[in-house]
Structure formats: structure tokens, C-alpha cells
Amino acid sequence: MPRANNAGALASRFLNPLLVLLCGLALAACGTLTPAPVVDPARVNAFDLAGRVNVRVESKAYPGRIHWQHTPGVDEVWLYSPIGSTVARMRQDASGALLVTSDGKEYRADDLQLLSRKVLGWDLPLDGLQYWVRGLEWPALAPGPRDDDDKGRPKLLKQGDWQVAYLDWSPAGVSGLPSKLDLTGTGLRVRLVVDEWKIDGLDP
Numbered sequence: 001m002p003r004a005n006n007a008g009a010l011a012s013r014f015l016n017p018l019l020v021l022l023c024g025l026a027l028a029a030c031g032t033l034t035p036a037p038v039v040d041p042a043r044v045n046a047f048d049l050a051g052r053v054n055v056r057v058e059s060k061a062y063p064g065r066i067h068w069q070h071t072p073g074v075d076e077v078w079l080y081s082p083i084g085s086t087v088a089r090m091r092q093d094a095s096g097a098l099l100v101t102s103d104g105k106e107y108r109a110d111d112l113q114l115l116s117r118k119v120l121g122w123d124l125p126l127d128g129l130q131y132w133v134r135g136l137e138w139p140a141l142a143p144g145p146r147d148d149d150d151k152g153r154p155k156l157l158k159q160g161d162w163q164v165a166y167l168d169w170s171p172a173g174v175s176g177l178p179s180k181l182d183l184t185g186t187g188l189r190v191r192l193v194v195d196e197w198k199i200d201g202l203d204p
Contacts, residue, residue, distance in 0.1 A: 038176045039199055049198070065079075074091070
């Protein structure tokens with residue numbers, strides 16, 4: 001029995017300092033976590049976002065995932081099914097718009113809103129959405145009624161036939177950009193949940 005007690009005391013002598021060291025390292029790691037950068041949406045000129053989207057057209061719903069890369073003058077959008085298979089790949093630049101379906105068929109038009117309406121059966125107002133997704137008004141349309149929260153961020157924007165409701169502003173890895181919004185147009189409602197923002201460029 002004395003040997004057992006001695007062994008327990010010896011183990012305790014080594015384990016206690018080890019536990020203290022591990023706790024100290026854990027606290028130090030927590031203390032050095034970098035807070036999410038705060039972004040001014042008006043200065044963002046290029047972004048890469050990934051998230052979930054649910055498109056409702058009349059009584060039909062089209063849930064899935066979205067990956068959108070935006071730079072000044074060029075947009076590339078990938079739409080996926082809920083299980084991750086590609087539904088469509090879209091590109092819009094100064095030369096026009098291209099949509100490629102999952103079976104490899106290519107369609108072209110002047111812009112993606114016309115093209116998505118023709119091929120997918122619903123509007124994708126990308127020219128306006130590139131602003132609305134950042135919490136900004138679309139300069140091409142006159143400002144409409146707007147409600148802001150206590151931080152000056154929009155809760156509701158109305159422009160033309162479109163209405164944008166902002167439901168959350170807490171995306172992972174960045175602060176100052178929306179993470180959940182509802183876009184409503186004639187016969188159309190789009191719920192977009194941004195799981196990840198990557199900011200590639202800021203205006204000076």
C-alpha cells in the first residue's frame with residue numbers, strides 16, 4: 001500500500017504542473033484570437049462569397065447552394081443542388097452573359113437576368129444584387145423607402161420592383177457585411193444565406 005500511495009503522489013506531482021501548463025496555453029491561444037475585420041461595404045469592389053440559396057417562383061421552390069465571384073466588370077456564379085451537384089455555371093462580362101447547364105449546353109444573352117429567366121425560369125438581377133448583397137443601394141435605380149437598424153445598417157430597402165430585407169449581419173470571418181437577406185420581386189422570392197465572405201479588393 002505505501003508503494004501505491006507513493007506512485008499516486010509521484011503522478012500527481014508531474015500531472016499538476018502539466019495541467020497548469022495546458023490551461024495556460026489554452027488561455028493564451030484564446031487571448032490571441034484575431035477579431036473579425038470590420039469592412040466598409042462601400043469600399044468593397046471585389047468579393048467571393050459562398051452560401052445557401054432558396055429561390056421561390058410562385059408555388060415552386062429551388063433550394064441549393066451558390067458560389068459567386070465578383071470583380072469590377074466580371075461576375076461568375078455557380079449554382080449547386082442541395083447535394084452538391086452543379087445546376088448551372090454563369091458568367092457575365094462586357095461581352096454579354098453565358099450560362100452552361102449541368103449537361104453542358106451553352107446559352108448566351110445580353111445579361112444574366114434575361115438568361116436566367118429564359119433558361120432557369122426565374123430572374124437573377126445580378127446587376128442590382130451585387131450592391132444589395134453588400135447592404136448598398138443600386139445606383140442604377142432611384143432610392144426608395146428604407147428602414148435602418150440602430151447601427152445605421154439597412155433593415156429594408158425598396159428600389160423599383162425589388163425589395164430587400166436584411167435578416168442578419170454576422171457572416172464568419174468578416175464584420176460589416178450581411179449574412180442573410182430576402183430579395184423579393186414580381187412573382188419571385190430569393191433567400192440568400194452567406195456562409196463565407198472573402199474580400200479581394202477595397203477602394204482606397
